[in-house]
Amino acid sequence: MSTPTDTPLTLFWSPGACSFVPHVALCETGLKHDLVLAKVGHMTKEFEAINPKRRVPVLIMGSEVITEMAAVLTAIATAAPDSHIFGKTPLEKIRVYEWLNYLSTTAHGQAIAEIWRTERFTNNPEIYPQLRAKGYETMREIFAHIESKFKAANITEFAVGNSYTAADGFLSVLYLWTARFTEVTIDIDNEYPVYAAYVKMMLQRTAFIEARRIHKL
Amino acid sequence: MSTPTDTPLTLFWSPGACSFVPHVALCETGLKHDLVLAKVGHMTKEFEAINPKRRVPVLIMGSEVITEMAAVLTAIATAAPDSHIFGKTPLEKIRVYEWLNYLSTTAHGQAIAEIWRTERFTNNPEIYPQLRAKGYETMREIFAHIESKFKAANITEFAVGNSYTAADGFLSVLYLWTARFTEVTIDIDNEYPVYAAYVKMMLQRTAFIEARRIHKL
Known part of the structure; x- marks a missing residue:
């Protein structure tokens, strides 16, 4: 390199x-x-x-x-x-990795995987519905956690610092994924309004529009 | 800060x-x-x-x-x-985060959690044994992946670069955790000998001895 x-x-x-x-x-x-x-x-x-x-x-x-x-x-x-996609200071870098780790483990690797990659957790398709149900439950806990963090830090535009970081992409994709749930509706706009307002502003950025167009998200 | x-x-x-x-x-x-x-x-x-x-x-x-x-x-x-716990070059830093992300998601958040924190994945204790069984299966896949990567890169002493990095701690704790499994025996020493030899050398370091003493691991 x-x-x-x-x-x-x-x-x-x-x-x-x-x-x-x-x-x-x-x-x-x-x-x-x-x-x-x-x-x-x-x-x-x-x-x-x-x-x-x-x-x-x-x-x-x-x-x-x-x-x-x-x-x-x-x-x-x-x-x-x-x-500066990991922020502009050492502390901002730590905070971006903190969001990424939480979203990769608890949100993506645990809850979303239970819903959409249920086969990772069992070889028995008969219990898939039970596992998916727990995945949706965990998603609600995750959104409650994000909403609480955003409210406490008065976040409106960016999750870390005062400009886009890699955390913003991951936080936003959770919203888009949830809109695709077919078995359960989680009303993010009404239940988690601070987080919802943040995502809606984020999705107006050119990079998000371009990536959504290609990813069909 | x-x-x-x-x-x-x-x-x-x-x-x-x-x-x-x-x-x-x-x-x-x-x-x-x-x-x-x-x-x-x-x-x-x-x-x-x-x-x-x-x-x-x-x-x-x-x-x-x-x-x-x-x-x-x-x-x-x-x-x-x-x-230099994230290595000495930009590429080594990337490799340490790569190990940490894999170990946090697939190993800890998926397999180990299914075995020891089964309640994260279902509210129904009746299906715990099925989930734990899949967790052990995934652990074998993880050790096979680690063994294959270590063999390919001819790793004997350090997972990334030529000195201790944060990846070494996480790679080693998987070995110690597996020794504590009560339902299933995974014979790491014989099945994954390159990885086993690496961990045994790592555990001789003063920092590992000190942390094991306090963590009772």
Whole structure:
């Protein structure tokens, strides 16, 4: 990784998946990048050779294959240091990783996965409905937590500091995912209004509009 | 966060929990720190006021409350920049976050949580055994992945670069946790020998010995 900003970048993505988050980050930074489709549920042998974990996002940065959300976003930050996608101070950087870790573990890896990737948790399809029900319950707890944090910190525009960070992409995609739930309706706009107002403002940014168009989210 | 290295640090920990990882990191850096017990399953109202998510690790850094593994470790790195706990190059930093994200989501948040925190995934104790069984299955996949990565990169001593990083603590605690499984035996030493040899060398480090003594791991 000699001169990072000149290194070619390729993002493997799947429509509507969490690859939306680094996609937004790439658009926000203005970094030139290629997109390659690796559709969840229809991944090719070629993609499996690149990432045996069979997950998006994957970022190819020169000759390096980078997996895992926090690492892909860290790589994008390395390639575009002036974009401050991990904030502008050491404490803001800590806060961005804090949001990413919470959203990757409790929100995505636990609740959303129970709803949409139930097979990760059991080999018995008969109990899928019970697991999905718990996933929806956990989603409500997550939104309550986010709403409470946003209210306490008086957040209206950005989750960390006074400009876009990688946390904003992940916080926003939760809202878009929830709108796609088919079994349960969570009325974010009325139940979690501070968070809802923040997401609606975020979705007006050019990078989010562009990434939503491609991700069909 | 004025002069980070002078800021008092307090780590909330629980015996045998993932707070072992930042505990090792604090010992490796030599940073002065206080330890406060916040026992999983017996957390106090005082601790819940500090972290409503009711999880360890929590690091108090001056007046800042920092939650979530990757954020706590990033804070420790900020306080001890010369310790290089996220490696020595931008690429090494990316690789450490990659390990941490994988271990926090797939290993800890999915497999280990299914085994030891089954109540996160269902309200029905009758299906706990099915979920735990899937957790053990996922642990085997994780060890196979780690073994394969270690073999490919010829790793014997450190997971990233040529010195201790935060990834080493998390990779090692998986081995210690697996030794505590009561329902299933995973014979790491024979099935995943490259990984096992690495952990055994890691556990000889003073920081690991000290953290194991306190964590009773």
